Every structure is written in C-alpha cells, then in structure tokens.
Amino acid sequence: MEASIGFLLLTTFTWIPGSRCNIHVRRQDEAIALKSSLLSNYDKSLRPVKSASTAVNVDFDISLKQIIELAEKEQTFQINIWLRLYWDDEYLTWNASEHGGVESLTIHSSDVWRPDIFLYNNIAKTYGAIEPITDVTVTSAGRVSHLQPAIFTSACPVDISRFPFDKQECILEFGSWIHNSNKVNISLVKSTADRAVFTQNVEWILNGALLERKVDIFPCCPEPFVTILLTMQLERRTFFYMFNMVLPCIVLMILNVFGFCIPPDTGKRLAFFMTILLALVVFQKFLSDSLPKTSTAIPQLGQFFAATIALVGFSCLASIVVIRLSYNSPPSRPLPRWLRLLLLRYLARLFCMNTIAEEKHVVPPATEGVYNVSDRETTQQKDSPNLTLDLSLREIVIHAREYSAHAREKKEKKDEQDEWKMAALVLDRALMFLVGLATIIVCVVLLR
Known part of the structure; x- marks a missing residue:
C-alpha cells in the first residue's frame, strides 16, 4: 500500500x-x-480600418532619454527619445478562447501597418522617418503598441544675445506625411513628455518638455493635418564659461586698474597694458570660434569682452597722456590756469593729494640779497681810486648777475616742469579711479 x-x-x-x-x-x-x-x-499599405470613412486614432506619447547636442554654430538639435504609439487595427483581432488562450502577439513592425510619423523640421539624412527596427505588441482586441527608440536631429534657431546666460527653445514637429486628420487622427496621451529615464546633460538644464497638439492647413492641401509639437525648454549651465572665460577676464580687469600704480616714467606701464590687451584678444578669439557667425545679435559675453578691451585700450591712451604731461617738451610753458584749478585744487582735494597741490617753488630770499650786496659794492667801488680793482669788481658783478639770471630762468623752467608733473600725477590718480568705477559698472551690467 x-x-x-x-x-x-x-x-x-x-x-x-x-x-x-x-x-x-x-x-x-x-x-x-x-x-x-x-x-x-494582411496588406500593410492600407489603413487598418474596414470603413474608408473611419479615421485611425493614434495616441502619441514620448519618453525623453537624452539630449545629445545643441550645436550653436550649426543651429541643430539632436535628441534621443522613445516613441510610444498606440492605435487599433481592425484586421488584427481574434477570439483568445478559440486560439488556446493567446491574449497578445508580438509582430515585427515592418510586417504591419504603422502611422507614417515624420519629423517635419528634420535635417538628418534619415529624413525624419521612424525606422521599423522593433516589434509591435498586438492584443486580441486589435490594440497595437509600438514602442521604439529613435534619434532625431532637427533645426533649432539659437538666440545668442544672452550667451552664456541664455535660455533656448527647440521645437520638434511630428506628424503624418500623407494622411490628413480625416485619415489619421493623432492625439496626445499627456501634455508633457515622460522624463522618468532621462539622463541629465552636462551643458544644458531641461526646464520643461511640453507636448502640444496642433491642426495645420498647408498650401498644398485643403485638408487639415494634425501635428504634435515637442517644445524643449533648455537653460545653459554657466559654470564652464564663468570659470574658464569670465573669471580670467575679471582678473585681467583688476590688473588693469592696479596697473596705474606702476610709475608712468618707468616705461613699463604701457607694456603691461599691452600684455593684458593681447590676452583679452585671445579670449575673444576662443569665444568667436564657439558661436555661430551671425550679425543679428552680439552675445552678452562678447559685449563683456569688448567692454573690457575698450577699458584696457582707454588705460593705454590714459598712460600716453600722463607720460606726455609728465615730460612736457621744450619750450616749456606754464600750466594753464583752468587746468591748475581743475587738477591741483579740486581733483587733488578729492583724491587726498593736497600735499602735492600745495607745493610751491619760490626763489630764496638770499638770491635777492646777492643783487643788493653787489649793487652796494658797485656804488662803493665808484668812489675808490683803484680803477683796476673797480673794473674787476664790475666784471664779477656782471658775471654774477648773468649767472643769477640763468639760474632763475632754469629754476622757473624746473618749477613749470614740476607743476606739469604734479598735474599729471593728479590726472593719473583720477583716471585710475575712473577705470575702476567703469570696471565695476561693466561687471554688474553685463554679468547679470
């Protein structure tokens, strides 16, 4: 048992x-x-409806996978997406109980009818068609699900006026190529694209991916066509440009301000400013190589570089003026009164340079005493009987007067030259503060 x-x-x-x-x-x-x-x-070239007046309703959905590239120079946008298309096929229905309980089938997408969805603004060699590379799933009720990855390249006009703080919108327009809305009616599953499997891009931040259904009438055809617009709202990540371009440029701007601390009479200040200018021109070249060659807009970073180059150029010009004032070539002339008042009185007080402005070069009173003594000695010698001594004293007095006159003239010229140098120093200090203020304004306005 x-x-x-x-x-x-x-x-x-x-x-x-x-x-x-x-x-x-x-x-x-x-x-x-x-x-x-x-x-x-089964004839896959015919619409899967038994009545010719019946439209095939296609449900359209998109899952975003990855932003491959937004090329500013070519103004193209490339993206990897997963298309999700659903429709009913009246010729692919069966009774599951009569076929061993088979509820669904997988059929290659090239063997059945598929909606001819194209990317209208495509610029790739594939012409924007969806290649039949995956299978479709068909239920016993005739519901077809076509899930397929695809890489699309579309045209995307790029506005670089706010570069690198710009936001871009790239629109991908999908629709049937030959069937109007009376034949193939496309509807949206959701108003936004699915981002559950989206891979973040290192250059762009995706702020939104909106889906919109649009009905258009084209000049070629009187019937309405349904198109689906996928709007990609992108914001550029600015860290790369701030760290590699803006930050070095700001350092050069700071050096440009402190370059005024180099004494103008050394001759090295102009060389210092020219080195900064050449470095900025190199940065400008790198920037222009990465942007589209357009004349419709100037990028904000380009305006920043241009303003910086203008400031450095102004510093070079200011240094030339200061050097020219410091070495006023002969014949020297007195400092004009209006310039003396402006520089040595008002601006000197403003920039705390009163000690320079108050310096004066006056002929020592001992010099006047020489003339008085000589005159007295000459008068006394007139009464002396010694003619030889009288003539010698007269010659000494004449030479002393000539020497004194020459010394006075030389001293006056030196005083005038010193006055010009004082004015040049005050002007140099004023220009340094002016360049510093302009640098702050440029940074605040153009780096917002």
Whole structure:
C-alpha cells in the first residue's frame, strides 16, 4: 500500500512539469499559427480600418532619454527619445478562447501597418522617418503598441544675445506625411513628455518638455493635418564659461586698474597694458570660434569682452597722456590756469593729494640779497681810486648777475616742469579711479 502511494506521488510530480511544458509549447504553436493566419491576407499599405470613412486614432506619447547636442554654430538639435504609439487595427483581432488562450502577439513592425510619423523640421539624412527596427505588441482586441527608440536631429534657431546666460527653445514637429486628420487622427496621451529615464546633460538644464497638439492647413492641401509639437525648454549651465572665460577676464580687469600704480616714467606701464590687451584678444578669439557667425545679435559675453578691451585700450591712451604731461617738451610753458584749478585744487582735494597741490617753488630770499650786496659794492667801488680793482669788481658783478639770471630762468623752467608733473600725477590718480568705477559698472551690467 505504501509503495503504491509513493509511486502515485512520483508519477504526479513527474507529470505536472511536463504538462506545463506541453501547455507552453501548445500556446506557442497556437501563436505562430495565429500570426500566420492574421498576416496571410494582411496588406500593410492600407489603413487598418474596414470603413474608408473611419479615421485611425493614434495616441502619441514620448519618453525623453537624452539630449545629445545643441550645436550653436550649426543651429541643430539632436535628441534621443522613445516613441510610444498606440492605435487599433481592425484586421488584427481574434477570439483568445478559440486560439488556446493567446491574449497578445508580438509582430515585427515592418510586417504591419504603422502611422507614417515624420519629423517635419528634420535635417538628418534619415529624413525624419521612424525606422521599423522593433516589434509591435498586438492584443486580441486589435490594440497595437509600438514602442521604439529613435534619434532625431532637427533645426533649432539659437538666440545668442544672452550667451552664456541664455535660455533656448527647440521645437520638434511630428506628424503624418500623407494622411490628413480625416485619415489619421493623432492625439496626445499627456501634455508633457515622460522624463522618468532621462539622463541629465552636462551643458544644458531641461526646464520643461511640453507636448502640444496642433491642426495645420498647408498650401498644398485643403485638408487639415494634425501635428504634435515637442517644445524643449533648455537653460545653459554657466559654470564652464564663468570659470574658464569670465573669471580670467575679471582678473585681467583688476590688473588693469592696479596697473596705474606702476610709475608712468618707468616705461613699463604701457607694456603691461599691452600684455593684458593681447590676452583679452585671445579670449575673444576662443569665444568667436564657439558661436555661430551671425550679425543679428552680439552675445552678452562678447559685449563683456569688448567692454573690457575698450577699458584696457582707454588705460593705454590714459598712460600716453600722463607720460606726455609728465615730460612736457621744450619750450616749456606754464600750466594753464583752468587746468591748475581743475587738477591741483579740486581733483587733488578729492583724491587726498593736497600735499602735492600745495607745493610751491619760490626763489630764496638770499638770491635777492646777492643783487643788493653787489649793487652796494658797485656804488662803493665808484668812489675808490683803484680803477683796476673797480673794473674787476664790475666784471664779477656782471658775471654774477648773468649767472643769477640763468639760474632763475632754469629754476622757473624746473618749477613749470614740476607743476606739469604734479598735474599729471593728479590726472593719473583720477583716471585710475575712473577705470575702476567703469570696471565695476561693466561687471554688474553685463554679468547679470
């Protein structure tokens, strides 16, 4: 009795897996036969409706995978997306109970009718068509699900006026190429694209991916066509440009201000400013190589570089003026009164340079005493009987007067030259503060 029970249990456990395997094989055979039966008289070039007046309703959905590139110079946008298309096929229906309980089939997308969805603003060599590279899933009720990845390249006009703080919108327009809305009606599943599997881009931040259904009438055809607009709202990540372009430029601007601390009479200030100017020109070249060659807009970073170059150029010009004032070439002339008042009185007080402005070069009173003594000695010598001594004293007095006159003239010229140098120093300080103020204004206005 126990042996019989054991044999029965062994037979049962041996038979059950085999039965399941047999059921699976039978269902697979049923599915193959069903697929062959459904496709035997199937014409994939015809719309899958039995009435010609019935429109095929296609549900359209998109899942974003990755932003590949937004090329500013070429003004192109490349993206990897997963298309999700759903529609009903009246020729792909069956009764599951009559076919071994087969509820769904997988058929290659090239064997069945598919909506001819194209990317209208495509610029790639594939012409924007969806290639049949994956299978479709068909239920017994005729519901077809076509899920397929695709890489699209579209035209995207780029506005660089706010570069690198710009925001861009790239629009991808999908629609049927030959069927109007009376034949193929496209509807949206959701108003936004799915971003569950989206990979973040290192250059762009995706702020939104809006889907919009639009009905258009084209000049070629009087019937309305349905198009789906995918609007990609992008914001540029600015860290790369701030760290590699803006920050070095700001350092050069600071050096440009402190370059006025170099004494103008050393001759090295102009060389310092010219080195900064050359560095800025190199940065400008790098910037122009990465942007489209357009004359419709000037990028904000380009305006910043241009303003910086203008400031450095102004510093070079200011240094030339200061050097020219410091070395006023002969014949020297006195400092004009209006310039003396402006520089040595008002601006000197403004920039705390009163000690320079108050310096005066006056002829020492001892010089006047020389003339008085000489005159007295000459008068006394007139009454002296010694003519030889009288003539010698007269010659000494004449030479002393000539020497004194020459020394006075030389001293006056030196005083005038010193006055010009004082004015140049005050002007140099004023220009340094002016360049510093302009630098702050440029940074605040153009780096907002």
